[in-house]
Amino acid sequence: MAGKKNKLVQPSLKFEYLCSKCTNIAIKTSNKMLGVKVVCESCKEEIELNNVKNYKKIK
Ligand SMILES: [Zn+2]
Numbered sequence: 001m002a003g004k005k006n007k008l009v010q011p012s013l014k015f016e017y018l019c020s021k022c023t024n025i026a027i028k029t030s031n032k033m034l035g036v037k038v039v040c041e042s043c044k045e046e047i048e049l050n051n052v053k054n055y056k057k058i059k
Pocket residue numbers: 019020021022023024026040041042043044045
C-alpha cells in the first residue's frame with residue numbers, strides 16, 4: 001500500500017459497508033468481514049454484515 005494517496009481516510013479503513021436498512025454507510029472497516037453484527041452509524045439499528053455486495057471500496 002505504500003505510495004498510495006490516502007489523505008482523507010485512515011489507511012486501515014479500506015471499505016465501507018452500506019446498511020441494509022437505511023442504505024447509508026453503516027461502518028468503515030479494513031476488511032470484508034461477514035457474519036458480524038454491528039450497530040449502523042447512520043440509523044443506529046443493529047445489522048448483520050452478511051452481503052459482500054454491500055461493501056464499497058473507499059477511494
Ligand atoms: Zn442504517
